[in-house]
Structures are given as structure tokens and as C-alpha cells.
Amino acid sequence: MRSTRFACWMVMALVLTGCGDLDRLRAKAWLGGMDSRLELAGRYAVGEGVDRNEKDATYWYRKAAEQGNAGGQLILGIRYLAGVGVGKDPAQATEWLERAAVQGIPEAMVRLGGLYLGGTGVQQDYGRASLWFERAAALGRADAGEVVRKLHLAGVVGDPVEIAESYRLRAEEGDAEAQFMTAIFYDRGLGVTADPGETMVWVERAAEQDHPMALAFLANVYSSGLSVPVDNERAVYFLLRSAEGGYAGSQYSLGDAYRKGLGVEADSEQAAYWFRQAADSGHVFAQRDLGALYSLGQGVPQDFGEAARLWEAAARQGESSAQHDLGASYAAGRGVAQDIVEAVRWYRASAENGNPFGQAKLGAVLLRGEGVPADPARSFMWLSLAGDSEEIDVANALEVLRTELSAEHVAEGAELAAAWRERHAGSGGAASP
Secondary structure, eight states: OOOHHHHHHHHHHHHHHOOOSOOHHHHHHHTTOHHHHHHHHHHHHHTSSSOOOHHHHHHHHHHHHHTTOHHHHHHHHHHHHHTSSSOOOHHHHHHHHHHHHHTTOHHHHHHHHHHHHHTSSSOOOHHHHHHHHHHHHHTTOHHHHHHHHHHHHTTSSOOHHHHHHHHHHHHHTTOHHHHHHHHHHHHHTSSSOOOHHHHHHHHHHHHHTTOHHHHHHHHHHHHHTSSSOOOHHHHHHHHHHHHHTTOHHHHHHHHHHHHHTSSSOOOHHHHHHHHHHHHHTTOHHHHHHHHHHHHHTSSSOOOHHHHHHHHHHHHTTTOHHHHHHHHHHHHHTSSSOOOHHHHHHHHHHHHHTTOHHHHHHHHHHHHHTSSSOOOHHHHHHHHHHHTTSTTSOOHHHHHHHHHHSOHHHHHHHHHHHHHHHHHTGGGTGGGOO
16 A cells, blocks of 8 residues: 555645646636636536536636626626525625626615515615615616605605706705716606706716716716717726725726726736735735736746735735735745745634635645644545535545545545535635635
């Protein structure tokens, strides 16, 4: 029988150097490709080319959502509402739907309005419900307009004529929120005669004051061609205005647009610049992705120290990919002094957050007893959990352990893994970021 020492090195090699037969789509997704993440999520959701796996679908929708992708945010919110691939969580649903709604997604606005209307995940608020339905109606959702009409008829949000007049008076005084709502009322014909010209007048006035919803409204108008020809450059212009006004979400999204060449010519230096602006405001995903740019030397001089610093900032906010990358930095002494104890600390944090790479790395160090006492059972546990995701291939490593570890250690590890899955079932388990 081969020695346990040989098994340890075999497992380390399998875990640390190989991802099996990952296709290009998976590779691009792990490298941060937002479109690739959405496509991969969709494939897992319907079982196209892969075994259908709702947890992994939710995992990749979350990754896209965290990058600021409105479509990913919408789908993630819906999944939290329905409990698909993740435990039902109306509060989380509200958070993600609102992020998508702020970016001008009508479906997100309608669903968010419904949550406020029914008091699901949020305190019941007819006013907020009406607000989101009105905004969705302004973007062409006739069903949302009908809900608004019924709310006004029921007398729960007041007389639309009076509300429109109140907004108009405040708008003329320069109130950006009132200007935006006046645009919405003109767009939908709520309390006033519908007037596309007045709609654009007021939304542009609000946008001139960097009102985030107005800027999102205009960006959506130009990117989707709702009432004007599609003009992606014009859409990015409004995103840029918002970013220049200090809105971290737009700064991050603009950086991602430059990185991907969406509406602008791809420019890694500009991507790094806007990621920096957002990262300095504490935007966790900007910190994570800017760290990756420094690690790769894309758009900025390669600087492993700065990469590690940024990953630590994101890791301390609970971002699992950054936790894993920071652990890897400590393990290799790349950008930080080599410290296997710190590496294990961050691998553990990433693993507990459901990151399959963090779980695999933690399982590997537990097997060897580096930076932590050797624990064969828990090594098997974490590698088993990593194997729940198809994003990393640990099948061969697990097979080696089944051969080399005692039956007691394997059985205990399997029980620990099952218990962990049960505890984390409500949060998506291994599919969580």
C-alpha cells in the first residue's frame, strides 16, 4: 500500500494544480467574465451541456449580480423569493431586486413593488409600492400602471392629480427626486396628460443633478432603445456622469464596462481607474476585482502587495473569492510574508462561506497538517464539500483518500460533510460565494 505521505502529496497536486476538464466557459467565468458567468448560470439552470444544478446556477447568478449585472441581480432576487438553489429569503430578495430596479429593470421594479405592497421581506408600504409600480409603468409595463390605478382608486396612496401637482411644484424648485418623479408621472400619464417630451425634459433635469435613478433611466432608454434609437455610447455617458458624481456602484459598473468593452472601447487602465474609485469607497467587488488586475498586471503595474491588500479589504467584508485569493497569497508568500497559519485562516473563512476552492485548499492543508493540526476526517469533509460543485474536480483526490485513510476517518468525514450541508441548506451550501 502506498504511504500516507505519498497520498498527501498526490491530493495536494490534484487539488492545487488541476480543475479537471473545465471548459473555456468555466475558465472565463472564474476569471471574472460577467457574460460567461451569466451563460454558465443559465446552463446549470436548464441542464444545457451540464447536469442541471440549481445551487450552481444560483452561485453563478450571484457572481454576475455582485459584479453589478442587473440581469443577474434580478434573477438572484427571484431565486431568493422562490427558494430555487438557495433558501427562501424575502429580505435578500428585496435587496437584490432593488439593486436591479435602480439600474432600470422594469421586472425588478414590478416585483419590488409587489413586496412592498404585501409586506413581504419589508415593512408594508403602499407609497413605496406605488413608487416602484409607477417607475415600471414609465418603462412600458402596462400591468404596473394598472396596479397604480387601483391603488389610487382604493385611496391608499392619494389622488394622482394632487400628487403630480405636488411633485411638479417641488421639481420646479430644483428638487432632483421630484424632477424624476414628475418625469415618471408624465411618462405614464398619472395625474397629468402623458407627454413624452415632458418626460425627457424632467428626467434630464434630474440627471443633470446626478440623480441615480434618473441616470439609470436614461442609460436604460439609450441602451434598450425604448423610445430612441439604441445608442450604447450615450448610455455609457450617463453611467459616467453618475460615476463622476461619486456613486460607487456606477464607478464599479463603469470599470467593468471598460474591462469588457461594453459600450466603450476595452481599456484595462480605465477599468482599473474606476475600480479604484469604487474600491476606495469600500465597494467590496471593486476591491476584489482591482486586486485581480494588480495580480495580473492588467491596466496597472503588477503589484502582488497591492493585490493582497485589496483582497484583504474585500475578504474582511466576507467576499469568499477574495478570502481564497488572500489565503493563496499567504501560502505562497506572494505580496505578503509567507504565513501558512494566516493562509489556513483565510482558506477556512472562504470554505465556511461555501467557496469550493477555499474548501479544497482547506481540505488539503488539513490533510498535511500545515498551519493546523492534521485532521484526516475534516480533510475528507472539506474535499467532499468542494466536490459538490462542478467548478473544481476533486474526484481523484477523494478516491486517493478513500484508499489511504482509515474507514473510520472516511465515515466521520462523510458525516461531518452531511451535517455541514444540512446546517447550510438555507443559504445555498456549497453554492454560496
